[in-house]
Amino acid sequence: MRHIISILMENEAGALSRVAGLFSARGYNIESLTVAPTEDPSLSRMTLVTRGTDEIIEQITKQLNKLIDVVKLMDMTEGPHIEREMMLVKVNTEGNRREELKRDADIFRGRIIDVTDETYTIELTGAGTKLDAFLETLDPEVIVEVVRSGVSGIARGDRALRI
Amino acid sequence: MELTGAEIFVRALQDEGVEIIFGYPGGAVLHIYDALYKQDKVEHILTRHEQGATHAADGYARSTGKPGVVIVTSGPGATNAVTGIATAYMDSIPMVVFTGQVPTHLIGNDAFQEADNIGITRPCVKHNFLVQDVNELAQTIKKAFYVASTGRPGPVVVDIPKDVTAQKAEYHYPEKISMRSYNPVQVGHAGQIKRAVKLMLGARRPMIYTGGGVILGNAAESLTELARALDYPVTNTLMGLGGYPATDPQFVGMLGMHGTYEANMAMHHCDVLIAIGARFDDRVTGNIEKFCPTAKIVHVDIDPSSISKNVKVDVPIVGCVDKVLKAMLKVLKEGKGQPDAAAIKEWWQQIDEWRSKDCLKYDRDSEQIKPQFVVDTFYKVSNGDAYVTSDVGQHQMWAAQYYLFDKPRRWINSGGLGTMGFGLPAAMGVQLAHRDAMVACVTGEGSIQMCIQELSTCLQYHLPIKIINLNNRYLGMVRQWQEFFYQGRYAMSYMESLPDFVKLAESYGHVGMLIDKREDVQPALEEAMQLKDRLVFMDFITDQTENVYPMIPAGGGQNEMILV
Ligand SMILES: Cc1ncc(C[n+]2csc(CCOP(=O)(O)OP(=O)(O)O)c2C)c(N)n1
Numbered sequence: 017m018r019h020i021i022s023i024l025m026e027n028e029a030g031a032l033s034r035v036a037g038l039f040s041a042r043g044y045n046i047e048s049l050t051v052a053p054t055e056d057p058s059l060s061r062m063t064l065v066t067r068g069t070d071e072i073i074e075q076i077t078k079q080l081n082k083l084i085d086v087v088k089l090m091d092m093t094e095g096p097h098i099e100r101e102m103m104l105v106k107v108n109t110e111g112n113r114r115e116e117l118k119r120d121a122d123i124f125r126g127r128i129i130d131v132t133d134e135t136y137t138i139e140l141t142g143a144g145t146k147l148d149a150f151l152e153t154l155d156p157e158v159i160v161e162v163v164r165s166g167v168s169g170i171a172r173g174d175r176a177l178r179i
Numbered sequence: 180m181e182l183t184g185a186e187i188f189v190r191a192l193q194d195e196g197v198e199i200i201f202g203y204p205g206g207a208v209l210h211i212y213d214a215l216y217k218q219d220k221v222e223h224i225l226t227r228h229e230q231g232a233t234h235a236a237d238g239y240a241r242s243t244g245k246p247g248v249v250i251v252t253s254g255p256g257a258t259n260a261v262t263g264i265a266t267a268y269m270d271s272i273p274m275v276v277f278t279g280q281v282p283t284h285l286i287g288n289d290a291f292q293e294a295d296n297i298g299i300t301r302p303c304v305k306h307n308f309l310v311q312d313v314n315e316l317a318q319t320i321k322k323a324f325y326v327a328s329t330g331r332p333g334p335v336v337v338d339i340p341k342d343v344t345a346q347k348a349e350y351h352y353p354e355k356i357s358m359r360s361y362n363p364v365q366v367g368h369a370g371q372i373k374r375a376v377k378l379m380l381g382a383r384r385p386m387i388y389t390g391g392g393v394i395l396g397n398a399a400e401s402l403t404e405l406a407r408a409l410d411y412p413v414t415n416t417l418m419g420l421g422g423y424p425a426t427d428p429q430f431v432g433m434l435g436m437h438g439t440y441e442a443n444m445a446m447h448h449c450d451v452l453i454a455i456g457a458r459f460d461d462r463v464t465g466n467i468e469k470f471c472p473t474a475k476i477v478h479v480d481i482d483p484s485s486i487s488k489n490v491k492v493d494v495p496i497v498g499c500v501d502k503v504l505k506a507m508l509k510v511l512k513e514g515k516g517q518p519d520a521a522a523i524k525e526w527w528q529q530i531d532e533w534r535s536k537d538c539l540k541y542d543r544d545s546e547q548i549k550p551q552f553v554v555d556t557f558y559k560v561s562n563g564d565a566y567v568t569s570d571v572g573q574h575q576m577w578a579a580q581y582y583l584f585d586k587p588r589r590w591i592n593s594g595g596l597g598t599m600g601f602g603l604p605a606a607m608g609v610q611l612a613h614r615d616a617m618v619a620c621v622t623g624e625g626s627i628q629m630c631i632q633e634l635s636t637c638l639q640y641h642l643p644i645k646i647i648n649l650n651n652r653y654l655g656m657v658r659q660w661q662e663f664f665y666q667g668r669y670a671m672s673y674m675e676s677l678p679d680f681v682k683l684a685e686s687y688g689h690v691g692m693l694i695d696k697r698e699d700v701q702p703a704l705e706e707a708m709q710l711k712d713r714l715v716f717m718d719f720i721t722d723q724t725e726n727v728y729p730m731i732p733a734g735g736g737q738n739e740m741i742l743v
Contacts, residue, residue, distance in 0.1 A: 030301075037301055071491075084305070
């Protein structure tokens with residue numbers, strides 16, 4: 017199953033490579049990984065999407081907890097949660113495609129944030145599946161460039177990952 | 180008063196109570212060596228190779244329980260230390276290794292003798308630190324010792340750039356340290372402990388299986404008390420030998436690939452398995468699909484990630500093994516439950532039947548020197564009271580099988596990584612920690628050559644180690660596998676062009692003995708033991724094609740042992 021694991025860790029040099037190294041050394045897969053500082057400058061928050069059986073996910077969380085830099089972690093997928101990912105897509109608008117691309121972007125609540133004679137840049141936020149769906153509606157020919165941020169997640173309700 | 184980083188380093192070691200540091204100097208650590216020179220509280224032992232320094236610190240740690248301390252220079256000094264760090268990591272040995280680093284402004288520049296020590300050691304340390312500011316040096320050293328020696332112990336690397344050792348700061352060594360991201364569990368869950376005891380008392384065919392955790396966690400006494408209170412059979416892993424007295428009738432020997440028949444059969448047939456400070460390593464379980472098919476399993480370990488890693492368990496208990504065992508004893512004493520005496524009696528009858536196979540028998544009348552006979556004889560002449568280190572190979576298994584360890588921290592070997600070259604330097608660390616003790620290194624002619632240079636260190640520091648070289652002129656363990664599984668194609672397992680070990684030992688200033696007759700084995704060992712203040716290198720010319728038995732072949736279950 018797919019799991020979203022959020023990790024609070026010491027904002028130290030090398031902390032990221034410890035997590036990445038753990039995954040490669042033990043053969044776990046990482047689908048996406050995002051990391052940025054939090055409101056507390058001594059802490060970074062990392063969101064990691066991985067897949068595995070229950071046993072593997074249990075080992076992953078235990079091994080992550082064992083890293084000295086990891087302060088706390090939460091498997092978002094264990095409860096209701098919100099998942100968001102941001103995507104920037106640059107599309108080619110040549111050949112009277114402007115209208116149609118604008119409409120597609122609107123349907124997915126995307127915003128056009130940059131325009132040139134030949135291109136639009138569309139910003140889109142949502143769950144990964146929504147971003148996938150948007151890309152599928154586009155004619156592959158028009159896609160010039162795709163940038164995805166990787167997943168961020170937060171628990172719904174009172175549940176929170178904080179120290 | 181402000182001190183330089185190098186002075187802070189030395190003061191911190193003193194305040195930490197470090198008596199011995201093993202190391203090798205070089206450019207990046209010269210300020211530190213200068214500061215070490217000016218004091219006499221911390222003794223520096225100069226090994227002949229950084230690998231030797233790490234194994235020596237490791238042997239010191241294994242035999243005392245105190246963290247071993249190492250200092251090496253940047254670049255090649257640090258890379259040479261990696262094997263020793265990885266060896267300690269695999270066996271959870273507390274160690275603090277200081278590596279020199281190029282000055283901060285040169286890091287990343289491919290400077291002379293620069294290596295990414297943090298990156299290189301990351302997968303084989305419990306944690307590592309790069310000190311970027313002299314103001315953080317003392318605190319980082321404190322953290323390093325704290326992390327290395329608490330929870331599940333392990334090696335910690337502290338990488339110190341040269342400029343940091345020259346800069347000045349106020350010295351303050353924290354008495355205590357706490358880290359919000361590191362809080363090892365201590366006591367086990369009371370409810371789980373009760374559940375475990377209930378399960379244990381309901382057993383009809385119980386088995387206690389213990390590993391290195393009992394040694395590391397100083398839990399041998401509690402284990403012995405618990406096992407005796409229950410009258411249950413005990414087996415130890417290779418790392419756990421000495422955790423339960425080997426001469427006690429309840430001890431059924433080591434388990435695993437070269438464990439005893441009775442230990443492995445009892446594992447296979449038990450209905451309740453009590454695993455304590457052990458990690459279900461593949462050399463122990465054999466084929467995991469066939470492992471303990473009828474057992475409910477209790478698993479006590481300080482590391483949550485050890486639990487249900489290889490084998491799913493029924494009652495996991497995370498905690499310090501000694502505390503958990505004491506809590507179990509308390510529950511046992513307070514409760515009314517008793518083991519099922521009739522069932523246990525029957526179980527012992529079964530075990531004794533397995534025992535009667537005498538799986539460790541060997542040809543005692545052989546004309547040739549049998550390696551087992553050498554270890555057996557050494558056990559007798561040393562009254563079972565020596566510290567025994569070993570290298571890796573057949574000789575290691577024979578030492579584990581035929582030397583009966585009644586006490587913890589007496590058997591010192593690289594079980595996890597299986598590092599040839601470990602034995603001699605580890606013995607140096609043990610001898611330095613226990614100056615008057617009998618310390619022996621059981622080795623093979625292959626392994627001993629991997630760190631042979633340390634004979635020179637032994638002379639310098641008067642370390643009267645007894646080296647028992649079981650010389651079969653083969654990389655014996657490799658040869659055994661080639662005989663069994665590769666139809667006798669002995670690729671590169673023959674040790675040609677061996678040195679004359681007697682002359683070699685003599686040229687290093689030690690005593691050498693060549694023993695090639697069976698009747699000379701005992702007198703030679705006795706003579707060596709008489710030479711209390713000399714290192715004696717005993718080169719035993721042993722039966723060349725002897726194999727280690729019994730054996731679980733790869734893919735086999737614990738009930739599928741090959742016997743002699
Ligand atoms: C550093 C290292 N290299 C290779 C091996 C693989 N290996 C395991 S046992 C062995 C043979 C050891 O030979 P020797 O020391 O003569 O001991 P024997 O098995 O003959 O008793 C080898 C090569 C190892 N364990 N460690």
